[in-house]
Amino acid sequence: MTLHFQQLSLLLLLLLPGPQPAPGMESSAFPHLGESLQPPPRACPLRCSCPRADTVDCAGLDLQVFPNNVTRAAQHLSLQNNQLQELPYNELSRLSSLRTLNLHNNLISSEGLPDEAFESLSQLQHIYIAHNKLSVAPQFLPPSLRIADLAANQVMEIFPLTFGEKPTLRSVYLHNNQLSNAGLPLDAFHGSQAITILSLSSNRLSYVPPSLPSSLERLHLQNNLISKVPRGALSHQTQLRELYLQHNQLTDSSLDATTFSKLHRLEYLDLSHNQLTEVPTGLPRTLAVLHLGRNHIQRVTAAQLRGVLGLRYLLLQHNRLGTAGLPAGGLPAGALRPLRGLHTLHLYGNGLDRVPQGLPRRLQVLVLPHNQVAALGARDLAAMRSLEELNLAYNQLASSRVHRRAFRPLRALRSLDLTGNQLTRLPSGLPASLHTLRMQHNQLRALEPELLAGLEQLRELILAHNQLRVGTIEPGTWHELQGLQVLDLSHNELSFVPPDLPVALEELHLQGNRISHVGPEAFLSTPHLRLLFLSANRLHMSSIAPEAFLGLLHLHVVDTTGNPEQVLVRLPHTGLRRPRGGS
Template identity: 80%
Template sequence: MRPQELLLLLLMLKWSLAHTEDPAFPHLGDSSQPLPRPCPWRCSCPRDDTVDCAGLDLRIFPDNITRAARHLSLQNNRLQELPYNELSRLSGLRTLDLHSNLITSEGLPDEAFESLSQLENFYVAHNKLSVAPQFLPRSLRVADLAANEVVEIFPLTFGEKPALRSVYLHNNRLRNTGLPPNTFNGSEAITTLSLSSNQLSYLPPSLPASLERLHLQNNLISKVPRGALSLQTHLRELYLQHNQLTDSGLDATTFSKLSSLEYLDLSHNQLATVPEGLPGTLTILHLGRNCIRHVEAVRLHKARGLRYLLLQHNKLGASSLPKGTLRPLRALHTLHLYGNKLERVPPALPRHLQALVMPHNRVAALGARDLVSARALAELNLAYNSLASAHVHPSTFRRLRALRSLDLAGNQLTRLPEGLPASLRSLRLQRNQLRTLEPEQLAGLNKLRELNLAHNRLRVGNIGPGTWHELQALKVLDLSHNELSFVPPDLPEALEELHLQANRISHVGPEAFLSTPHLRALFLRANRLHMTSIAAEALQGLTHLRVVDTAENPEQVLVQLPRRGKEPSALEGGERGVGGQVALA
């Protein structure tokens, strides 16, 4: 090659290197652009400081992780151990996520954490750890060791961590012997501690005074030692449900120092009385599923800010809530009493009470003044009691002008109650013994949207003319499981959902739904319909109809669907189908 040709070739090569970008090495030849950092095979590195190797079914710790990594995600793999030499060189890590692997305590070397002096977030939940790491960095803020097999915590696992705020140890095998008294010494910023679903038999001592949320549910706790909660003045939520607490396991000072407590859950224990010393800051008190037979007013005296009191499934009887018991609870919003043995509505209900829920009791009568003090009630549930129409006073509901939902299902009513307030949106009367409906009984209920009369003894001939006239807002009407022989006439115009299943209907005439043009769902299942029982014109005006259910009749029923402009129906030909349940597209 002549010298001129060689010089020309060298110039062309230099120009090519200066102007060509290699896809793997952009700006090759441009020394002003930094080279990209290597990323482990199959992992992703969305930022220079982030390495994401989650969900790759890895069995071996990935190599080639950059020392610049601050956030390393290895969750949802099959790792059994972490090599000390690989982990210790990542001294700048802030987040290490090992959630959902197969890591054992032997596979998590304590020495590795000596180099991770900047680690803030450590997630190793859902692994196979039997003991906690003996040493975790002082810089730690969040530690999640939940759902392992941990039986022992060491003093420096969580101790001497001034920045530590959240510790999750639920779903392990911890006993009190596995938690040394100095477990949290020097860690005075912890706000959340979860020890639920372990094997603790009493409340651990020396808990951080900084706690705001403490989860101890699903243990074997039978006692809270005196003074165990005396320093936790910031505690707002305390969960002790599903334990073995009895009255002797608590005393008058157990909760009295918790001056910030708002939520206390003691449900599913063995308490016979409401605990003493409840703080005035308490908003929600859950005492359901205990053995409480009597509620003393003095126990509720200081809890004047209580808004939700849950006493369901206890052993409350006729004299368990004497007059005046609930009077101190001036802010009470909701009272749950279902599943007890109460024979009457508690007297002198708080005036601002908005929800009284007491189905499955033994209430047999409602007097004129039983609810007079609770005029703010918006929800009243007395389902599955022993109410008979003769023992429901005509004025019982008259003054409840804010009542929106009334549930009287599963009683022994033979007629609708009188004096129902015009504010009602939902009225549930299923599973009674109603035989007749008269216009006067539903008069004024022009805001009612849902009426359930299923499982009664109604016949069309016993539904008075004009009964539905004032139900101008009714959207859902359930008349299933009655004794109707045909579709009741003059149903409310606003009706969208009509349940007529399990009656005695054998024929649906062409004018059956003229008054309900907005009907969307029609249920005629389990009647006495035959193939041609539904008149061809019966459904044609129902342009909003989407569901027609005619299953479980003596024969498959021919259904002529309404025309919807130029749109074809879901059935071939757009007009006819044999039900079954027909759902229009």
């Protein structure tokens, strides 16, 4: 059937797009059939982005005034990293659908924040005003709030309805401000019993605030001026798991047997960098980590720790154990034995003259550097058969006073650090389980094969800053170390590359020696070499034989800086000749 001409014309009019408006004229002046299918364009402030109908992102645009034209439907508004100095009430009050308001890192002062600024934001859940210039907190924040971040301002005072009467509030961040106890009202958190995280660190508090939420799980009070914990101040925080009190002015009289006794779920307690001379009593049984470093503790007894038998990590570094002339150096034999589950013990920087005796048998990490340990007897380490890491760096150990069986019982030992002692030879009886051995900054003059025998699992051997020469490294020294991947012989007295290096070697440090020539056979035994350091030796332009790196297909770093002349290096797998050093 043939269409009539008038019918055909009507059909074409319907299919063709409607007429376009002239510049400056409203498109509604030209209604057409397809108009109802096109959604109207979303309003978005100039230079901002609006990836979704409910999101407006104006971050990092150096804005100095609050953007206009923010859609009323906005639920998430990002204004962080700008130059805003104030929030206009008329612009903010119409955004009643906001759930997230990010004002982090601006220049907003309390004078630029009207008292009623957030009054109409009844849906607000997350507010971030950290890194601004507020001197007082907002007087009112909506009850719908879940997270409030006012950190890194100059806040000296908060108000009852800043954080009070917020039944869903969970996290409050007020660290790095200027809050004193006078600026924190007793009812600051009244009616907000869902808060689990409260950060008040780096303020000017002189005592632990009372009336803190009983729902707290993590409380940060470090870097204040706290010299007192009022009796009962922590008696209601029975959900608390982590308590940070380091870098304050706590003394023994600041605490008593009841201070922590109600914290039945406490797992982490940090009291480091205070003025304690004793381990606090009344510690909760649930404690897993106790940090007491940087105090003035002179003595630790079993009675002080009898309540924390489940302790896993005990940190006592930089105290005065062993410096007061007390019997057994302030850590009597068996003082820590009741801590049967202890995993890690830090005693760094005390004055101990021997390894403490009677340590828990399941101890896995013992950190003892910077003490005065001068000898190791046959039985000093015998009870610690589970030990995996032993650090005795920077003590006063001499080879003549280390018993030949001192390390033999440590059958699980994986890492041994003897850096900075007075050892002239490797210890004997090293356990076969060893993966890392650090011996730098000693007085080693020779290496003997029998002392490395059986160390097939050794992966890293650090012998830097000793007095080794190639002639004092006995033949066969490397034979047992077939799994060695990292060897550091830097800053010794080597005149050439030691021969017969371990076949698995991947990283070789020879910097700071006296090497003047690298022959063609230097690396024949190390086909997996990836990193080679030859800086600060006596190499000249042609000191390295062109064939030296043949077959080293994995080699990609050769450092020859700091030699008398620039050294040319040929890497055969790249075909390049590149200078890797200079005068």
